[in-house]
Amino acid sequence: MPRPPPRLFVEPGLGHALITTADAFLEPGFDRWSGDYGIGYGDGATALVLHHLPGSEGGRPADLILHSVATVAAPRLERMHRGDDPFGPAARSLGPKVDIRRTKKAFLQAEGMEAFTGTSAASLRSAVESCLVGAGLSATGDAPLRYVVAPRLGRKTIDLAYAPVLTKLTGAQLLRPGDDTGHLGAGDAAASLAELRTGRLLGPGEYALVVSAGAGFTWSCLLVSGT
Known part of the structure; x- marks a missing residue:
């Protein structure tokens, strides 16, 4: 059964939660085009509403059902x-x-490229597997996923650090959002959920795994299905 976020889960009277993000990558403090490798940074804001499913505390019909969330950090x-x-x-x-x-x-001069690529691949794999297992699905490549949605990073970064791991683990079609937004910082996951919803990409019972990544570094996955 899908689990709502912890506070909604432990406070039945709290029926809805609004989650918002906003980032602006502005001069003179940051160059959105050349301040990083292979990533264009976009200004933007997102908002989404989480609520209980119908039949539990008066929940309304959902556009997407959230089944599991997982985050892995590599300090x-x-x-x-x-x-x-x-x-x-x-x-x-x-x-x-x-x-x-x-x-x-x-x-990279101090640690070497393998220190990044090895840790990144292991952390991403752990986040994907934890998210699938948390929803009671297999993490061996045969989970019933229609899509796996990559973070809103540059194509070269996705091809190098994400596509091989995500394709091997899930066997699902890889979506590469963000061509018209760039990296939205904390808003990547919510923006990708919005595209799944507005594009009606998921039918009833079809799953998608939405992946995001942040500095620090962290990798997060959200497993959702259509209604």
């Missing part, structure tokens, strides 16, 4: 966005501009 990669810099008291306290290319170069 050893936090230097990818800090490099050799010391910890600072606030954003841009050590310089006028966020330059992720510079910090990634410093990390």
Whole structure:
């Protein structure tokens, strides 16, 4: 049975939750086009409403059913966005501009590319498997998934770090959203859910696994189905 988020689950009287995100990647603090490798950053905001299913505390019909959520973190990669810099008291306290290319170069020179690619693949695999198992589905490539939705990152990044793992694990069709938005920061997952809904891509009982990734690093998966 789908599980609502923890607070909705433990407070029956709380029937709905509104989740919002907003990010703007503006000059002079950040160059959205060349501040990172292979990623264009887009300004945007998202909002979604979570609620109980019909029959439980007066829930209304759902556009998508949320079955499981999983997040995996790899703190050893936090230097990818800090490099050799010391910890600072606030954003841009050590310089006028966020330059992720510079910090990634410093990390890769010290740790090597395998430190990133190996940790990234293992963490992504763990997040996918945990999300599927959390919904009672198999994590051996035969889960009944119609789609797996990649994060809103650059095509080269998806081809290198995501497509091989996601295709092997799920066997589902890989969707690559974000050509018209770029990376929306915290809003990637909600924007991808919105596209599944507005495009009516999932029929009743069809599943999609929505993947997102954040600096730090973290990987998150949401398993949803159509109604």
